[in-house]
Amino acid sequence: xxxxxxxxxxxxxxxxxxxxxxxxxxxxxxxxxxxxxxxxxxxxxxxxxxxxxxxxxxxxxxxxxxxxxxxxxxxxxxxxxxxxxxxxxxxxxxxxxxxxxxxxxxxxxxxxxxxxxxxxxxxxxxxxxxxxxxxxxxxxxxxxxxxxxxxxxxxxxxxxxxxxxxxxxxxxxxxxxxxxxxxxxxxxxxxxxxxxxxxxxxxxxxxxxxxxxxxxxxxxxxxxxxxxxxxxxxxxxxxxxxxxxxxxxxxxxxxxxxxxxxxxxxxxxxxxxxxxxxxxxxxxxxxxxxxxxxxxxxxxxxxxxxxxxxxxxxxxxxxxxxxxxxxxxxxxxxxxxxxxxxxxxxxxxxxxxxxxxxxxxxxxxxxxxxxxxxxxxxxxxxxxxxxxxxxxxxxxxxxxxxxxxxxxxxxxxxxxxxxxxxxxxxxxxxxxxxxxxxxxxxxxxxxxxxxxxxxxxxxxxxxxxxxxxxxxxxxxxxxxxxxxxxxxxxxxxxxxxxxxxxxxxxxxxxxxxxxxxxxxxxxxxxxxxxxxxxxxxxxxxxxxxxxxxxxxxxxxxxxxxxxxxxxxxxxxxxxxxxxxxxxxxxxxxxxxxxxxxxxxxxxxxxxxxxxxxxxxxxxxxxxxxxxxxxxxxxxxxxxxxxxxxxxxxxxxxxxxxxxxxxxxxxxxxxxxxxxxxxxxxxxxxxxxxxxxxxxxxxxxxxxxxxxxxxxxxxxxxxxxxxxxxxxxxxxxxxxxxxxxxxxxxxxxxxxxxxxxxxxxxxxxxx
Numbered sequence: 001x002x003x004x005x006x007x008x009x010x011x012x013x014x015x016x017x018x019x020x021x022x023x024x025x026x027x028x029x030x031x032x033x034x035x036x037x038x039x040x041x042x043x044x045x046x047x048x049x050x051x052x053x054x055x056x057x058x059x060x061x062x063x064x065x066x067x068x069x070x071x072x073x074x075x076x077x078x079x080x081x082x083x084x085x086x087x088x089x090x091x092x093x094x095x096x097x098x099x100x101x102x103x104x105x106x107x108x109x110x111x112x113x114x115x116x117x118x119x120x121x122x123x124x125x126x127x128x129x130x131x132x133x134x135x136x137x138x139x140x141x142x143x144x145x146x147x148x149x150x151x152x153x154x155x156x157x158x159x160x161x162x163x164x165x166x167x168x169x170x171x172x173x174x175x176x177x178x179x180x181x182x183x184x185x186x187x188x189x190x191x192x193x194x195x196x197x198x199x200x201x202x203x204x205x206x207x208x209x210x211x212x213x214x215x216x217x218x219x220x221x222x223x224x225x226x227x228x229x230x231x232x233x234x235x236x237x238x239x240x241x242x243x244x245x246x247x248x249x250x251x252x253x254x255x256x257x258x259x260x261x262x263x264x265x266x267x268x269x270x271x272x273x274x275x276x277x278x279x280x281x282x283x284x285x286x287x288x289x290x291x292x293x294x295x296x297x298x299x300x301x302x303x304x305x306x307x308x309x310x311x312x313x314x315x316x317x318x319x320x321x322x323x324x325x326x327x328x329x330x331x332x333x334x335x336x337x338x339x340x341x342x343x344x345x346x347x348x349x350x351x352x353x354x355x356x357x358x359x360x361x362x363x364x365x366x367x368x369x370x371x372x373x374x375x376x377x378x379x380x381x382x383x384x385x386x387x388x389x390x391x392x393x394x395x396x397x398x399x400x401x402x403x404x405x406x407x408x409x410x411x412x413x414x415x416x417x418x419x420x421x422x423x424x425x426x427x428x429x430x431x432x433x434x435x436x437x438x439x440x441x442x443x444x445x446x447x448x449x450x451x452x453x454x455x456x457x458x459x460x461x462x463x464x465x466x467x468x469x470x471x472x473x474x475x476x477x478x479x480x481x482x483x484x485x486x487x488x489x490x491x492x493x494x495x496x497x498x499x500x501x502x503x504x505x506x507x508x509x510x511x512x513x514x515x516x517x518x519x520x521x522x523x524x525x526x527x528x529x530x531x532x533x534x535x536x537x538x539x540x541x542x543x544x545x546x547x548x549x550x551x552x553x554x555x556x557x558x559x560x561x562x563x564x565x566x567x568x569x570x571x572x573x574x575x576x577x578x579x580x581x582x583x584x585x586x587x588x589x590x591x592x593x594x595x596x597x598x599x600x601x602x603x604x605x606x607x608x609x610x611x612x613x614x615x616x617x618x619x620x621x622x623x624x625x626x627x628x629x630x631x632x633x634x635x636x637x638x639x640x641x642x643x644x645x646x647x648x649x650x651x652x653x654x655x656x657x658x659x660x661x662x663x664x665x666x667x668x669x670x671x672x673x674x675x676x677x678x679x680x681x682x683x684x685x686x687x688x689x690x691x692x693x694x695x696x697x698x699x700x701x702x703x704x705x706x707x708x709x710x711x712x713x714x715x716x717x718x719x720x721x722x723x724x725x726x727x728x729x730x731x732x733x734x735x736x737x738x739x740x741x742x743x744x745x746x747x748x749x750x751x752x753x754x755x756x757x758x759x760x761x762x763x764x765x766x
Contacts, residue, residue, distance in 0.1 A: 041369070042360045046353060048114055054356045055338035056088030057116065058321075060295065060329045063095040067103040087112035088335055090327060090359055091165070091295075093121040096441060101162030102376040109372040117372035119363055121295075124166035124204075124213065125184060125438035126150070128157035130390040130574050131447070133401045134436040134515075134551055135170065135200075137570030139186035139595035140645070141400035142686045142710050144199040150397045151203025153390045156211040160384035161441075162375045164366050165214045167262060169200035171249035172219055176606040177596065178229025180519030183437060183551030183571070185224070187595030188608040188642060190245050191705045194252035201256040210374060211384075214366055217253040219264030219297060221246050221279055226266060229605065230520045235266040240698055242268070243733035251288060259292040259362050263325060265300050272307045274300045275316070280324030293326035293358035301331035313337065321347045326355035391575060398579035403568035403592035404646040411545060411565040413586025413648060414503060417459030422501035423451055424467045424494045424537060425508050425530075427549045433470075436551060436571030437516025440477060446574060450507050450547065453577030457585055463501065467494035467533045470511045481514050484528040491536055498541040505584065506534060507547045512571045515551025524555045524602050531558070538562060547580060553598040560639055568592070586648060591684035591710070593645035593753065597638040603631065609642040609754040610701040643705070643753035649683025651713070652676045653751055653758055655720075665741075665766040668726035673750045673758070675711070676718040684712045687721045688756070690749040696742055697735035703749060706730075723750075730764060741766070 036044075046054075061084075064077045072078040083089050084107055092104055101120055109115045126132045132150040141147065151169075158166060173193050174182040186196040197217065206212040222242065226233035237246070250261070261284060263273040273279055274296050284290045301320045302313060310316035317333035318341050328334040341347040367374050404412070414421070427433055427450070434447035451464055468491065469484045498504050508530045513519070525531055535558070538544060545565040548554065559566060567590070569580050582588045599607045616628040630636055655674040663669045675685055689707035693700040707723045725748070727741045734740055743765050749756045 038361055038364045041364055042357050045114065045116065045360055046356055049356070051339040051342055051349070051352070053087050053114065054352050055334050056083065056086070057090035057356045057359050058327050058338065058352070059083070059089055059335035060091040060093060060121070060327050061089055062093055062330055067095070067100045083335060084108065085111055087114055087116060089118065090116075091119045091121055093329070095120055096122055096161050096163055098162045098376045098378045098381045102373060105372050105376065116360070117363055117368040119165050119214070119366065119368065120163050120375075121165040121167060121216070122158060122163045123168070123438055123440060124154050124158045124163065125168050125170070126436065127154045127394065127439060127573060128161065128441045129385050130157060130394055131435050131439045131442050132394045133398050133570055133572040134183045134438075135185055136183045136187060136551065136595060137401040137572060138397055139192065139196055140403050140568070140570070140592040141397060142192070142593055142708060143397070143400050144195055146397045146400050147196055148199040148203035149393055151200045152206065153393050155204045155206065155213045157385055157390065158213050159211050159375055160377070160381045162381070163213060164368065164375050165216065165260070166204055167216045167218060168204065169197055169215065169253070170218050171197040171253055172224035173245055173249065174224045174596065175608040176224070176226075176229040177524055177553040177599065178520050178522065178602075178605055179224060179226060180231060180515050180521070180552070181224065181517055182596065183515040186249075188597065189595070189610065189705050190248040192595060192708075193249035197249045197253040198256040201253050201258045205257060205259065208366060210380075214259040214362060215253070216260040216262050216295065217250055217258045218262035220250060220261050220273060220284065220294070221264060222268050222273070223264035223266050231518050232265050235268060237268070240733065247283070254284070254288050254290050259365065261290070261292065261294045262297055263294055263300065265297055265303060267307060267309075272300070272304045272309050274325050275304050275309060275319035275323045277323040285324055291358065292362055293355065294324060295327040296320065296325055296329045296331065298329050299331050301325070301328050301333045314341065317341060318346050321351055321355070326358050394573050395575035395578055398572040398575050399582060399588040401570060401572060401592055402579065402583050402590050403594055404590040404648075405566040405568055405640055405644075406560065406563070407646055408564040411503070411543070412567070412584060414545075414584050415460070416457060416585055419460045419502040420500060421454070421460050421462050422497040422504045423454060423462060423464045424497060424504060424506045424533075426466050426469050427509060427511070428505070428507035429464060429466065430511075433512040433549065434571050434576035435573060436512040437477070437519070439573075442574070448575055448577035450505075450569075450577045450580050453579070453581030454505070454584070456578070456581060463497045465494040465497040466490045467537070468529045470509075470527055470530065471514065475511055475513050477513060481511065481519070483514075486529070488529055488532070491533060494533065494537055495540045498537045501541060502543065504537060504541055504544045505547060506537060506544055507549060507569075508534060509549035509554070510551055512551070515571075521552075522602070524553065524599065524605070526554065526556065534559065534563075545584065547584075553596050555599055555601055555639070557600050557639060568594070589648045589681060589683045590645070591647055591686070593643050593686045594640055595642070597642045598640040600637075600639045601634055603634070604636070604638070607638055609638075610704050612699050613702055641753050641755045643686070643688050644755070645686070645753070647683045647685070648679070649677050649681045649685075649713070649715070650679040651683070651685045651752060652678045656750060656758055656760055658760055658762060661761065662763040662765060663725070664764070665727060668724055669762060670722055670724050671748060671750065671760065672720050672722040674718050674720050675713060677713040677715055680715045682712065682714045684710055685752060686710050688751060688753065689723045690754060690756070691725075691730065692747040693730065693732070693742070694745045694747065696732070696744065700732065703747075703754065705754070725762070727764070
């Protein structure tokens with residue numbers, strides 16, 4: 001094939017890449033052209049495009065045929081193939097592996113009129129083949145460097161497999177543990193979410209080199225506030241909640257350089273996010289000056305019909321395009337209707353051009369015009385996937401993600417020899433569940449089980465009994481998972497093992513595919529017969545260490561009262577069993593802190609520490625009157641609060657100091673505290689700073705996380721931890737509909753969780 005490019009089109013790198021791909025090209029190139037700014041290059045390509053080709057760049061298709069086999073001849077696959085060859089596809093998703101990616105990219109850059117490369121997307125949420133802990137678990141580490149490195153590992157494996165775009169990080173603030181996708185984010189706090197969003201964006205994107213992928217920040221916006229915690233459900237929130245709680249992590253991710261955003265399935269103020277101009281144009285693109293592009297979530301454009309916001313797909317495409325949605329994921333709306341809508345005057349070509357510019361700009365930034373086969377190196381793929389250093393990296397973050405919830409009489413760490421240990425629970429011997437949800441490139445059975453991890457310690461005698469299955473039937477991504485509600489046939493074996501043991505390790509919780517998208521739960525207790533199994537074993541031998549494997553907060557009040565040691569072990573990925581065993585035996589001192597509050601009862605949900613004050617109790621909590629905000633059958637407090645987590649070390653806080661008790665505009669104050677490790681074990685502590693704005697133009701939370709520091713402290717030693725408080729730190733979205741700091745009085749607290757009582761106060765004046 002020969003194609004002569006016009007002299008004004010920046011095409012030298014593309015010509016070189018095509019030549020490397022095996023196709024001769026006679027395009028004109030020069031050093032001067034290669035130095036043109038990206039926007040000039042984008043405009044030169046855009047000037048050559050037809051309306052249909054522009055709409056094609058805004059079209060994303062899922063993988064549709066075995067690309068190494070014959071081309072499809074009929075049906076939907078044939079239509080997609082025809083669109084691909086016409087240059088009417090801008091992106092593909094769920095096509096992975098260098099061989100398949102290269103085959104599709106070859107069609108795009110060698111057989112289409114303008115040779116525009118595809119960008120290949122995939123859900124690389126917490127790892128590709130080598131799986132890190134689920135994101136909620138990683139958030140429990142409060143270790144930003146570890147989380148950034150985890151994203152780097154995921155990006156490196158994905159990029160080596162031909163991919164260049166991940167649909168992560170999810171930065172939805174999640175207050176309702178019933179919602180299955182809490183496992184995919186960083187929990188209930190906007191500040192923690194914001195810091196983690198920055199770390200993950202930087203980890204995925206790096207320097208946009210050959211081991212980097214473009215990040216996609218999702219879901220914009222409000223998705224996690226679905227009523228009743230039911231996925232895809234209606235969202236109805238205030239502007240105050242939107243700006244002060246939901247949007248800060250998105251803004252932080254944008255400022256960190258995220259190249260793409262994904263809109264969400266939900267509506268906001270009666271308008272679905274895919275067609276919501278307030279979100280996509282007014283806030284994201286205008287106020288935040290976001291230069292990347294917005295992709296819809298799967299089929300969300302078409303779902304605007306189901307919402308009752310569009311009468312048909314053509315109207316849905318019109319509303320999405322006019323609202324600032326730039327790429328359509330699997331709705332066929334733009335590729336089918338957009339050109340006609342422009343010709344009919346219902347969508348301006350300026351809007352289309354803006355969307356296409358954004359998409360092309362990202363492709364240029366990712367180096368795909370310089371070399372469309374940049375990510376298609378089979379030798380690099382073989383050398384990169386599953387490297388030992390990646391396993392070491394995910395093991396490191398897995399250990400840091402574990403939270404010690406209870407440890408009466410120092411039952412943990414376990415003695416390394418001379419004990420009989422019974423290991424009970426189907427999850428203890430499961431090599432798939434620890435991978436968690438959203439690990440679609442990883443093979444089943446590739447995780448280290450808890451039992452395998454424990455067997456590496458050979459000084460004790462281990463006995464295993466399943467006790468009971470967590471679920472029955474097929475457990476698969478995209479299918480309903482049915483909980484075992486009846487089969488207790490393994491109880492007797494578990495009781496026998498327990499009676500002869502010195503210590504029992506029970507691994508209970510949710511299967512990895514009982515959390516995630518579409519997996520909302522109305523009951524947050526241990527699924528199925530597991531609670532009964534726990535109580536039955538307890539009667540036989542109460543010396544139990546409960547290891548939880550779960551993707552969301554659970555209601556475990558009976559265990560919290562009766563079980564002497566509880567370890568939150570989440571779904572920790574490929575190295576899960578090794579991480580848990582090393583913590584149980586004390587080779588790693590747990591330092592994790594909860595990123596979500598654990599409720600006592602499902603009736604408390606949604607539950608979060610940074611709630612508002614109510615008019616009642618007013619200045620003091622009533623003790624006799626019934627007329628105040630409470631339940632009559634349970635107290636308001638969580639079982640375990642946000643920020644909570646124990647250690648094999650013990651830390652003591654003292655000597656809270658402030659540089660001043662007031663500051664003014666452009667000023668600042670510092671606050672410091674001494675933290676002493678009063679145990680004989682070196683450990684890490686997450687020192688947390690909380691503030692409360694006492695009186696404001698709109699009501700403010702009772703306290704808000706505004707800083708934290710993860711610090712290692714040797715046994716018997718002290719460290720002074722210092723925080724800076726300035727105007728930026730106390731800004732919020734005020735009654736003036738903007739972010740600003742208002743003068744007034746503030747309280748602050750410093751400690752090891754959100755219930756800390758070490759308190760001081762200050763005043764801000766302007």
